[in-house]
Amino acid sequence: MATFMMHMLVCGGTGCRASASDVLYENLKKEIKEQGLQDDVQVVTTGCFGFCEKGPIVKVIPDNTFYVSVEPADAKEIVAEHAVKGRRVKRLLYVDPVNKEQIADSKGMGFYKKQIRIALRNCGLIDPENIEEYLAADGYEAMGKVLAEMTPEEAIQEMVDSGLRGRGGGGFPTGIKWQIASKVAGDQKYVVCNADEGDPGAFMDRSILEGDPHSVLEAMVINGYCIGATKGLIYIRAEYPLAIKRLKIAIDQAREYGLLGTDILGSGFDFDIEIRYGAGAFVCGEETALIHSMEGERGEPTFKPPFPAQSGYLGKPTNVNNVETFANVPVIYNKGAKWFASIGTEKSKGTKVFALAGKINNVGLIEVPMGITLREVIFEIGGGIKDGKNFKAVQTGGPSGGCLTEKHLDTPIDFDNLIDAGSMMGSGGMIVMDEDDCMVAVAKFYLDFTVEESCGKCSPCRIGNKRLYELLEKIAQGKADKEDLDNLRNLSMVIRDTSLCGLGQTSPNPVLSTMDNFMDEYIAHVEKDNCPAGVCKDLIRYEIIPENCVGCTACARNCPVNCIAGERKQLHTIDQSLCIKCGACLEKCKFNAVAII
Amino acid sequence: MTKIKSLADLRKKKEDLQAKIALREKSDSPEGRVLVKVAMATCGIASGSKDVMEYIADELNKRNIDAIVSQTGCMGYCYAEPTIEVTLPGKEPVVYGDVDVKKADEIIEKYIRNQELVDGIIPVNYQTIENNKEE
Amino acid sequence: MIKLTIDNRTVEVEKGTTIYHAAKKLDIDIPTLCYMNLGDLKIEHKPGGCRVCVVEVEGRRNLAPACATECADGMVVQTHSIRVMNARKTVLELILSDHPFDCLICAKSGQCDLQDMAIKMGVRSIPYQGEKSTYKPDFSPAIIRDMDKCIMCRRCETMCNDFQTVGVLSGVNRGFEAVVAPAFERDLDHSECTYCGQCVAVCPTGALTEVDHTTQLVRDLADPEKKVVVQTAPAVRAALGEAFGMEPGTLVTGKMVAALRRLGFDYVFDTDFAADLTIMEEGAELLDRLTRFLEGDKQVKLPMLTSCCPGWVNFFEYHFPDMRDIPSTARSPQQMFGSIAKTYFADTIDTRRDELVVVSVMPCVAKKYECTRDEFKVDGNPDVDYSVSTRELAMLIKRLNMDFNTLPEEDFDKPMGESTGAAVIFGTTGGVIEAAVRTAYEVHTGKTLEKVDFEQLRGIDGIRSASVDFDGTEIKIGIAHGLGHARTLLDDIKAGRSDYHAIEIMACPGGCVGGGGQPLHHGNPDVIKARQKAIYKEDSGKAIRKSHENPDIIKLYEQFLGSPMSEKAHQLLHTHYFDKKRKEVLLD
Secondary structure, eight states: OOOOOOEEEEOOOOOHHHHHHHHHHHHHHHHHHHHTTTEEEEEEESSSOOOOOGOOOEETTTTTTOOOOOOOGGHHHHHIIIIIIIOGGGGGEEEEEEEEOOEOOOOSGGGGGEEEEETTTTTTTTTTTHHHHHHTTTHHHHHHHHHHOHHHHHHHHHHHHOOOTTTTTTTTTTTHHHHHHSSSSOOEEEEEEEEEOOSSTOOHHHHOOOOOOOOHHHHHHHHHHHOOOOOOEEETTTTTTHHHHHHHHHHHHHTTTTBBBBSSGSSSSSSEEEEEEOOOOGGSHHHHHHHHHHHSOOOOOOOOSSSSSSSSSSSOEEEEEEEEHHHHHHHHHHHOOHHHHHBBSSSSSEEEEEEEEEEEOOEEEEEEEEEOOOHIIIIIISSBBBOOOEEEEHHHHHHHHSEGGGGGGGGGOOOHHHHHOOOOOOOOOOEEEEEEHHHHHHHHHHHHHHHHOOOOHHHIIIHHHHHHHHHHHHTTTOOHHHHHHHHHHHHHHHHHHHOHHHHHHHHHHOOOOOOOHHHHHHHHHSSSSOOEEEEEEOOOOOOEOOTTTOOHHHHHHHTTTEEEEOOTOOOOOTTTTTTOOOHHHHHOOSSSOOOEE | OOOSHHHHHHHHHHHHHHHHHHHHOOOTTTTOOEEEEEEEEEHHHHHHHHHHHHHHHHHHHHHHHOEEEEEEOOOGGGGGGOEEEETTSSOOEEEEEEHHHHHHHIIIIIIIIHOOOOOEEEEOOOEETTTTOOO | OOEEEEEEEEEEOOOTHHHHHHHHHHOOOOOSSOOOOOOOGGOOOOOOOOTTEEEEEEOOOSOOOOOOBBBOOOOOEESSSSSHHHHEEEEEEEEHHSSSGGGGGGGTSSSSSSHHHHHTTTTTOOSOOOOOOOOOOOOOEEEEEEEGGGOOOHHIIEEEEEEEOOOOEEEEEEEEGGGGEEEEGGOGGGGTTOOOOHHHHHHHSSEEEEEOOHHHHHHHHHHTTTEEEEETTGGGGGGGGGTOOOTTTOOOHHHHHHHHHHHSSEEEEEHHHHHHHHHHHHHHHHHHHHHHHTOOOSOOOOEEEEEOOOOHHHHHHHHHHHGGTBBOOOOOOOHHHHIIIIIIIIIHHOOGGEEEEEEEEEEOOOHHHHHTTTGGGETTEEOOOOOEEEEHHHHHHHHHTOOGGOOOOOOSSSSTOOHHHHHHHHGTHHHHHHHHHHHHHHHHHHOOOOOOOOOOGGOSEEEEEEEEEETTTEEEEEEESSSSHHHHHHHHHHHHOOEEESSEEEEEETTGOOOSSSSEEEEEEEHHHHHHHHHHHHHHHHHHHSSGGGGHHHIIIIIIITTTTTTHHHHHHOOOOOOOHHHHHHOO
């Protein structure tokens, strides 16, 4: 059995590879062989470390040495010094940007503190279908503590002190919400978990329910105790079958262990939870619409007040919180409000889960402390832009959010800063765009979504969003004039100003924020009939560059409408009248002979 | 299963369970068992983690390797699904990404059997609440 | 009390008052399209959907809907700032951008809230053009749904669901495709619609209208081969004047008769005649059941429910089919009129029934459906050929260029034009039962009433109860108008909680005066109350005020029917009811 004394991990992510990490890998192997260490030191390529700004990365274990910006030529020195003599190569160590100190051990690097997993603490750690694993991970400890040792008032105060704000998008202080619901008198009250996650691209709630369902159940019991509710309802979209299955298992197990039901842990407090299914309407994430949907009514919002805390499910006082919010709750009681409040910014405490997507290397789910900058999220955790392209914008807050640009990259992320910047936190979707994205097309994409998902109750949202979409389409087709741009802005402002619920009040955000930050692109579409990013089909055409074309026929063979003519080894041409602009020719050409004009 | 009837009961239960799981996860003895966790959230399943989990369980059995294979939630590395985490006795857990059946075979043969790292490790880039101490 | 400032003026209002009502106090009119308040009828509809009523509230991020936002102390409101006016106009332009521009030929033209609003806002062009939503038009026997014209005010839903508890109309689909429709977007004809027409009565646009029979009517009037007979329901005379600029509550009986005669009807008769006949039959049935009950007959079904309202009949056939043996079997006055006209009267003028066209003028759209029922046809020929609404009659009078205001007062023709005060009050809630009591009392006790006015049966509350002393026997009477209120009483009967002997039910608010075929009240409940007053005025002015004293009714029994509840009466004046429960609807 081979036992390596040392491992050298070379980052094989796209970013590092672009900086020749593959050559570095080969060089390291060669050097080790030359030194005769092939049985003692193993070289391995890894996935992206997410630290692409300082790539290529080499990590040496067991001593956890973290080398940055390593070039292929450095291989010799690393092997000679580190592997042979056991001395670190100081000049390749990471330098802390704040105190300028060299940091050898990666565990000491700020980079690793950029993600703190609170809501996702058990996701990927425990078996979600086994309550015993949750119990071993301090599960139901918080609930036990609250039921046995705290009065509802004390427990609510703890929540207020923690500074936790609703993670579903609104950012309303959770403790205050509980306080209001606790003070309203009612013979029956309800706790509702909003698991109607609807933002395109956001899936943190699903991941929590799939990976750690008990944390939500535990939080709901605590919430029930605080406000005096004995019934809990989880409103979940039927499109989440796995989450539903695991929730059901979790509820059954919790009942079996006496952690749901009557007289929980001998406290005399009763609480039980039922699951309600939604049909996946985006607007049902709005709490009044959600409640109507649970009541069997049409899922559309009603004017607030009355708030659900006053008159909610079946007209009874109801507290609605979202999944991620609930997932934070047990930790707050276990580790204390003070601990929680020590993370984050002044007005936004704790962490936030983001679903990173788009033109970014590390697509996935991350949990970061509030106050982190977009730059850190995108370029360090997210591993930077794919294929070495340039960053253009990041869309936060789902379809109701806005596009933020280069100038916002160093803004600390929290609820208020994002709104000031013209976007919002939303449920935590984060879609990164690069130079190939057309901002008119982006706005159009989001409007298409809101047009589909509007409930249709109020006129500005029902008709206005449709008209916004049509105006954007007109612009994308090069048929619009400057007056249309004025109309677009006026309409956006009016929809924002007059819509009934949050959906319509925010749906013009993608339009307004792209108009604010990328007006030149709108003007190019309108005045020059030109889509600078080369996305809007009506404004581009594919052409063959004669100097580059070798007549390989690859384009002609792959054209689905046979609109490319040309003999073998002769110049090919595209018949523009037939071309459907699918881009297959561009993709297949190996000689850079097809271009978007 | 008898119901947990009080907070004291709950804490006792937790200690028992923690001991049991610690034994299984952190055993230093050479007989200590290997723990393989497969991320089985929707993202993982959509990328084929079910097949991978089945394969690993079957193969470890066939190859007489004493191991526990369990499922878990999403680790967050959605760009590299399916992901699995392998913990060898006495070692830090290692996460592998883009694990298909072929890769799983390589991990079993090289890493689990011979403790030889295999390409495709995903570096852990987050802190847990346990190691987030007040600075 | 709460003190706030609206348009720089201070106003004090009670807690819970909305900005809309606070502004009203200062005579500031905030325009709305979806809001509706029927005051005493206890229907307030404020979905906050049209967003035309938005106002600026200091310190608020966005504009607030005046109709739904409650006043708060120290609030500062601007109802006509530039921001508000721009938003209001833009929202209106949006609504118009999804509306067909066929105002010239729209049934609601001139009566349309949306049209009025466009005029008021001075809309001259629509900057936001695009796709318009289109739907298949739905033609039922009584109501036409043209949802292209729907602006999603949802008033119809409130009437259908909350007031009538019929539950046919609700919002379906999402976003731009959202529309009000029966479940699964079925036709009204395949739903549990009662055709009460309250949706039509409150629709601000031409999306919901009644089926138009005026073209057919003009053709029949012009046909020399046909003899055209018209009957007019009691509530029509109390509302028709409104269509010609008269104050609500102006009685126009004589002018109406004159107009009908000038339109070319061969015989201008009165449904009131048949209402007297209804009392004879229904009163006899009530007395029969009552006597048997008082004698200890356990089989007899009490309370007896009235059956002259076709919306109500449809309602219990759909929603309470197992209780269909409780209502009186007496046909409605419209149908009694039809069957007598096409038998007794046709004989007197020596005309075949198929040469005779019987037309009714009704405050109602359900009547249009009622005359198509198979049980009211003889060999396929309907007793009443078709029914036109008060609105349609007004339109016809205008079309024929008559100056209604200067028409002389004329009398109905004989014999089916003679009626009593008891018949007139059929037009209001409580009237049918009062008329029945006047006759039943005298028949039962053999005494003459000193005072025929039973004030305890009158009023506008949705559910009322009263008792009448039948010479020592206390008769308990329930009254409901609005099908939601009817449902409450029916549920009580079902649960054995009801001790009424007789119950009167009308589908529409206020009874027929508030019918779905009446001139639009535009959400003003005072209009309905004024019409009700007019009805009682007509009654008190009548020489004869008890149905059994109508000389032509007495003659009808002597010459033709024999006695009330006779075999002939049963055949011509009574009916039976069907179980129309959902199952059947879904199967067909």
